[in-house]
Amino acid sequence: DEKNQVLTTNIWLQMYWTDHYLQWNVSEYPGVKNVRFPDGLIWKPDILLYNSADERFDATFHTNVLVNSSGHCQYLPPGIFKSSCYIDVRWFPFDVQKCNLKFGSWTYGGWSLDLQMQEADISGYISNGxxxxxxxxxxxxxxxxxxxxxxxxxxxxxxxxxxxxLYYGLNLLIPCVLISALALLVFLLPADSGEKISLGKYYQRKKAVLLKFLYEQP
Structure with a gap:
């Protein structure tokens, strides 16, 4: 959303940690290799998007936490995140935008919760037009x-x-060049030519249509 300076992304967060209080001996519980807990029943990191632009600060869908016998916990909540992002359109439509997604704990410091980064997996990315x-x-x-x-x-x-x-080149840049060339043709016509006024009015109408098209862009 360029107008409101907001980036909307559909993300699956991947969080892993070890909870020694959730360990068990597999020999005492045959066949129980892992257990799924609702995320509200056990401890989990309070990771939030710091630069959120959403009225719902926690935008994740609450799913189960998968725990194995060694206490290793796996939490993969999906979420639709809205983040603040400064959009610089000086080089439009040849611009490159960079938007940050800043995640961190809301209440824990580094001595209690040490965050480690994994590379973002974009194999499931759905291309945008x-x-x-x-x-x-x-x-x-x-x-x-x-x-x-x-x-x-x-x-x-x-x-x-x-x-x-490509889209803006065909629908914006080329029409701008053609309309500008049309404006120059007005000066090539004789001063007493009736077509000079008609061509000038035609240029104004085309310019108004183009400006309306630009104004209606999201």
Whole structure:
């Protein structure tokens, strides 16, 4: 949403951790290799999108947590995230946009919850008609505050997109060039020519239609 400076993404988060309180001896429980818990019954990291632009700050769908006998927990909640993103259109329609998705714990510091990053998996990406996905590099950063000595880590993924220019080239750039060339033809006609005024009015109408088209773009 370029007008409101908001990026909407459909993401599956992948969170893994080990909870020693959820371990069990497989020999004492034959056939029980893993158990699924509703996410509200056991502890899980309170990971949120820091730069969320959604009124629902937690945009994930609450699913089960898969736990095996060693206490290894796997939580894969899907979610539709709306994040704030500055859109720079100076080079439109040849622009490349970069939008950050900054994830971190809301209440835990780095000494209690140490976040580690995995590379973003874009194998399930569904192509967009207007944008090409260049990549989603990620990085782990730590912030320090005056209140506390411990670091506060976060994981930031940068969604890099390149606008597809064919549509705008055919429907915007070429018409602009042709209309501008039409305006120059007015000066080539004799001053007493009746077609000079008609051509000028035709140019104004075409320009108005083009401006209306640009205004109605989302």
């Amino acid at each position: 207007e944008w090409d996905l260049v990549g989603i590099p990620g990085k782990r950063t730590e912030s320090f505050y005056e209140c506390c000595k411990e670091p506060y880590p976060d994981i930031t993924f940068t969604v890099t997109m390149r606008r597809r220019t």
